[in-house]
Amino acid sequence: MYLLKNGHVVDPVTNTDEILDVLIDGRIIKKVAKDIAGDTEAAGAEVIECTGLTIAPGLMDAHVHFRDPGFTYKEDIESGAKAAARGGVTTVVLMANTKPAVDNVETLHYIQEKSEKTGIHIIQTADVTKEIAGKELVDMDELAAEGAAGFTDDGLPIMDAKLLRDACIKAKELDLPLSLHEEDPAFIEKPGVNMGKVSEELNYGGASHLAEDVMVARDAAIALETGAPVVIQHISSGVSVGIVRAFKAMGADLYAEATPHHFTLTEDAVLKYGTNARMNPPLRTEEDRLAIIEGIKDGTIDMIVTDHAPHSKEEKQRPMDKAPSGITGIETSLALGIKSLVQTNEITLMKLIELMSTNPAKIYRMEPDTVSENAVADLVVFGENENWEVKEEEFASKASNSPFIGWELPGKIHYTFCDGKIVYQA
Numbered sequence: 001m002y003l004l005k006n007g008h009v010v011d012p013v014t015n016t017d018e019i020l021d022v023l024i025d026g027r028i029i030k031k032v033a034k035d036i037a038g039d040t041e042a043a044g045a046e047v048i049e050c051t052g053l054t055i056a057p058g059l060m061d062a063h064v065h066f067r068d069p070g071f072t073y074k075e076d077i078e079s080g081a082k083a084a085a086r087g088g089v090t091t092v093v094l095m096a097n098t099k100p101a102v103d104n105v106e107t108l109h110y111i112q113e114k115s116e117k118t119g120i121h122i123i124q125t126a127d128v129t130k131e132i133a134g135k136e137l138v139d140m141d142e143l144a145a146e147g148a149a150g151f152t153d154d155g156l157p158i159m160d161a162k163l164l165r166d167a168c169i170k171a172k173e174l175d176l177p178l179s180l181h182e183e184d185p186a187f188i189e190k191p192g193v194n195m196g197k198v199s200e201e202l203n204y205g206g207a208s209h210l211a212e213d214v215m216v217a218r219d220a221a222i223a224l225e226t227g228a229p230v231v232i233q234h235i236s237s238g239v240s241v242g243i244v245r246a247f248k249a250m251g252a253d254l255y256a257e258a259t260p261h262h263f264t265l266t267e268d269a270v271l272k273y274g275t276n277a278r279m280n281p282p283l284r285t286e287e288d289r290l291a292i293i294e295g296i297k298d299g300t301i302d303m304i305v306t307d308h309a310p311h312s313k314e315e316k317q318r319p320m321d322k323a324p325s326g327i328t329g330i331e332t333s334l335a336l337g338i339k340s341l342v343q344t345n346e347i348t349l350m351k352l353i354e355l356m357s358t359n360p361a362k363i364y365r366m367e368p369d370t371v372s373e374n375a376v377a378d379l380v381v382f383g384e385n386e387n388w389e390v391k392e393e394e395f396a397s398k399a400s401n402s403p404f405i406g407w408e409l410p411g412k413i414h415y416t417f418c419d420g421k422i423v424y425q426a
Contacts, residue, residue, distance in 0.1 A: 001025050002417075003042050007050030007381065012354035013370035022055055024377040027420035029262045053414060056353045057369035058090025058378030061330055062360035063154070063179075063233060063257055063305035066092075066122075067109060072101025073322035075310040075398050076231055077111065080330075081118035083308070083397035085416045085424035087331040088380035091121040096132075097155040103127040103138045105146050111131035111149060119423045121378070123149040123364065127180065128167050134158050140170045149364050152179035154233060155280075158217055159184075166218065167206070171226040173184060177233035177362060177363055182215035182240070183207065183281055192278035192325040194267040196285065201271070204320060204353060207282050209237040216240040220247035223254050231363065234307045236281040238291025245300040254300045255363050257294065260336035261327060264294045265403065273325035275316045279307075291347055296355065300365065304355045306333045310399030328399045332390060334382065335409035342384075343410060349384060377395040 004022040007031065011017075021036040022029060023045060036042050064078035077084075084092050094111065096102035102111065108124060115122035126148035132137045132155070134277050140151060158164045158180065171178040189205030199206030201297065216232055223230035224247055232244055235256045244256045261279060266286050269277040279284060295301040309326025316349060337352045347355075361368035369378040390407050394398040416424035 003045040003047045004050045004381065005037065005047055007053050009016070009055045009371050010349055010353055011349055012358045012367050013057065014372055016371065017350060022371060022379070024417065025079050027219065027369065028374055029373055029375050029377045030291040032368070032371060044257035048348070048415065052383065053181045054349070054382050054384050055371055055379055055381050057417065058080060058418060059088045059334060059356045060360040060369070061089045061306050061308065061333065062093040062303055062364060063095065064308045064330060065090045065095050065307065065310065067310060068098065068114070069107065074312055077122065077318070078118060079273055079396065079398045081120045081122065083328070083330050083387060083395065084120055085418070086396040086413065088334050088413045088416050089120070089330055089418065090369065090378040090383060091123065091132050091361070092378070093123045093125060093149055093208040096100065096125045096127045096152060097153040098252040101127050101164050103130045105142060107148055109418060113370065113386055116280040120418050125150045125152050127151065129159060129415040132156055134160055134163070137167055137170070137196065137397050140167070140174060142173045144176055150177040150179060151263070152181070154179060154181045157183050158358040161218060161222065163221050165226060168222055168226040168230065171324050172226055172228040175229070175365065177229045177231050179233050180219050181233050182219065183211045184215050187211035187214070187338045190321055191247050191280055192282055193270050194284045196267060198267040202320065205299045205338045207424055209239060209284060212237045213239045213243065217245045220252055220254055220300060220360055221358060224252040225249065227253060228252045229363070230255070234259050234262065234281060234305070235295070235301065236262050236284050236288060241291045241295040241300055244296065248300065252358055256291050256300060256304055257305045258296060259302045259305060259307050260329060260333050263289055263296065264336050269373070269403055275318070275320055276327060276401050276403045278320060278323055278325050279327065288323060293341065296341065302355070303360045305338055305360070311401045312399065318399045326394065326395045327402050330405050331395060331397065332402065332409065334352055334413065336404070336412040339382060339412040379417040380413060381415040382411050382413045385410050388412040397411040
């Protein structure tokens, strides 16, 4: 039993924003009230003083790669879960581009069984197409029946529009989200860097924003026509933000993700951080970054996710055109949300928690975590304005491919509780 004393409870589910005590008994929140300490029901509880700290629902990262099976030298389910807990994340949605791919029940079951032993909640998507080849749909009915949380070929676009429409019809029938990686290869000379001033300086080629925009426009139209719940993944282009906004206004059941790196950094980061700033889709211009923030503010963008993409140091030390894209992001996401969005007065902390906890749960057909009596005790306790330094040697992930190493960030996490147990303590 734990008694969290005098914490600033910020909970979008109940719209609570005040100093309260939280009593955890087993895996359940037993009581949320002022000054519980004298209550007989709190007798024997371990007291954790939270004066000056925020208590919020556990975060949910709905776009994560744990690389298991197939690429466990980069990350595995156990190390990924530890990284999540250190980042205040109690629920993750894993992408399906593993090896073998999650296009079959056996691989799905392997991940589900391994995930049960981690201490956090791990939800697994399945692929849309067999072997992520974009040619033939998986058995979506069977995979959904076995617990797949949604469908995605993340990492690759689905170029066959009719095949995607068929997948959308089935996703609508199953009422499960279909999440889409939007990059048309026709507009990519070389991946990972925005086609613009930086790619010209590096003589690299780059990836045009058109690669994203044309796919988002096509797929938003298909989403509107089919009524399917479609998620536009890791949006990077301001034009695409506008497309999503327009199709939402027309009634499409459309959602969009944004990552901390896309609303914090621009293409200039490639010059400073090299391959640790190589992303798919790439970091773009300051205008794109500001358009993403506007999309976050007006509800066009529904959730903040990390696209946590761990790679080995050896891989990231290769030349730009041979290094893999992506960063390890799950341990810095809350901090970057506070730094780039809350401390700049773009959004409130309440809105940030909604984007990082409440909304992802709703989109993935789950009950959102809440700091409420009788709710499961999935919580994060952090100092909103308490600074900490991002140190390579302190990552819980196997990987440290991050441009944010050496940055001083706010939002130091003190505790993460999952099912009432402390899964991370600073």
